[in-house]
Amino acid sequence: MSGDAVRALTFDVFGTVVDWRTSIAREGVELGRAKGIDLDWHEFADDWRALYQPAMQRVRSGEIAWCKLDDLHRMNLDELLARHGVDGLTEAELDHLNRAWHRLDPWPDAIAGLTRLKQKFTVATLSNGNVSLLVNMAKRAALPWDAVLGAETAGAYKPQPAAYLKTAEMLGCAPEQCMMVAAHNGDLAAAAALGMRTAFVLRPSEYGPEQTTDLAPQGDWDIVAADFLELADKLDC
Amino acid sequence: MSGDAVRALTFDVFGTVVDWRTSIAREGVELGRAKGIDLDWHEFADDWRALYQPAMQRVRSGEIAWCKLDDLHRMNLDELLARHGVDGLTEAELDHLNRAWHRLDPWPDAIAGLTRLKQKFTVATLSNGNVSLLVNMAKRAALPWDAVLGAETAGAYKPQPAAYLKTAEMLGCAPEQCMMVAAHNGDLAAAAALGMRTAFVLRPSEYGPEQTTDLAPQGDWDIVAADFLELADKLDC
Numbered sequence: 001m002s003g004d005a006v007r008a009l010t011f012d013v014f015g016t017v018v019d020w021r022t023s024i025a026r027e028g029v030e031l032g033r034a035k036g037i038d039l040d041w042h043e044f045a046d047d048w049r050a051l052y053q054p055a056m057q058r059v060r061s062g063e064i065a066w067c068k069l070d071d072l073h074r075m076n077l078d079e080l081l082a083r084h085g086v087d088g089l090t091e092a093e094l095d096h097l098n099r100a101w102h103r104l105d106p107w108p109d110a111i112a113g114l115t116r117l118k119q120k121f122t123v124a125t126l127s128n129g130n131v132s133l134l135v136n137m138a139k140r141a142a143l144p145w146d147a148v149l150g151a152e153t154a155g156a157y158k159p160q161p162a163a164y165l166k167t168a169e170m171l172g173c174a175p176e177q178c179m180m181v182a183a184h185n186g187d188l189a190a191a192a193a194l195g196m197r198t199a200f201v202l203r204p205s206e207y208g209p210e211q212t213t214d215l216a217p218q219g220d221w222d223i224v225a226a227d228f229l230e231l232a233d234k235l236d237c
Numbered sequence: 238m239s240g241d242a243v244r245a246l247t248f249d250v251f252g253t254v255v256d257w258r259t260s261i262a263r264e265g266v267e268l269g270r271a272k273g274i275d276l277d278w279h280e281f282a283d284d285w286r287a288l289y290q291p292a293m294q295r296v297r298s299g300e301i302a303w304c305k306l307d308d309l310h311r312m313n314l315d316e317l318l319a320r321h322g323v324d325g326l327t328e329a330e331l332d333h334l335n336r337a338w339h340r341l342d343p344w345p346d347a348i349a350g351l352t353r354l355k356q357k358f359t360v361a362t363l364s365n366g367n368v369s370l371l372v373n374m375a376k377r378a379a380l381p382w383d384a385v386l387g388a389e390t391a392g393a394y395k396p397q398p399a400a401y402l403k404t405a406e407m408l409g410c411a412p413e414q415c416m417m418v419a420a421h422n423g424d425l426a427a428a429a430a431l432g433m434r435t436a437f438v439l440r441p442s443e444y445g446p447e448q449t450t451d452l453a454p455q456g457d458w459d460i461v462a463a464d465f466l467e468l469a470d471k472l473d474c
Contacts, residue, residue: 070409122372122376124372130409131384131386131408132407132408132409133409135359135361135383135384135409136409146372146375146376146385147368147372147385148383148385149390152407153386153390153407170369170390171368171369171372172367172368172369172370172372172373173369
């Protein structure tokens, strides 16, 4: 498809644009070396990420009030460090570690792909990350977003419909004029149910070498691409 | 001041970053030529802008429900065209004219200044313009925003406190870590009252050669600058 009717591409970020697992493990290794903490930091990254959906679910369900992702990450970090018996980190060290999510590295094709896609489309985040996290990440990694939107600007966490619909609305688009780009079938299913177009990008090592999920498209997505460069090819960018 | 404690610069857009009067008049002249409409288009631009604050006030006061600026501009445009007895424009022509606000040209120093300021600070809009208006403007004019925020993302029109406070919060900043940059003393007064830092940039021809307002700072602003390049100098960028 040429994407002629599409005006904006909205991107999932964690896993789709950036490699959170390798980046978090890298930060953990540095901290561990400096502070003498001996952990499997890839496993630590996986465990931290595993607490992500349950924490957001507490917000979605109304069990706790709106809370930006930085704060949910911190609650989860505190729980995880306690589980591993890690104490003795200062507040500044904890805060720095928590902000490792602001310092995630993009997949190798991400910047070149976004730069091409941006010539033809509005490229915006549609992430559960809060705005400052995404802005700091973009400045560090030179991600060329036209707009940084998502859960915080919509007041709703994906896959709640408002996260998608308010983002499309802010971009001045009807849902069908937006294409959701994600490495996760569930994200695309939620977007498609609201009328958005969909592009599945394969990130088969997001969860490490043993990844078992999202290794193939599980829906009738408009585009399936190996990376952002193939996505740009398929959208005639 | 060196701005050491400041992390983000938040910009008023209409008048401060872009020259709305000349740009709207330019679009009017084009339309007038094509459609045989004989108006003073600078006066038309002034009249359209004069309806801006009263329209937002209807939202601020609760008289009408939340309405993005594109929609307020359109209500005002319809009123103004009726006042001048202009009819016969198609819906597509009216919509195109209304979106002239998406196609405003920056002041000559704006892009170079923002590019320098962006190296040291997060640069974000804090505008009453809606997100799609600001994104379209930025893409057309190559304004290098890190984030496009303001009334629509805060759900409040300046000078309501929430417009400033929610924007600062989304940028991960306390108010005192944000510097409001504006060509309008009233905007800076509202920001300063909330603890934000302030930079006044002179735009003495925003309202044309006969401008009588905002020709000088009327408060104890942290910085006064002739343009964005002098602002960058004063912030050691």
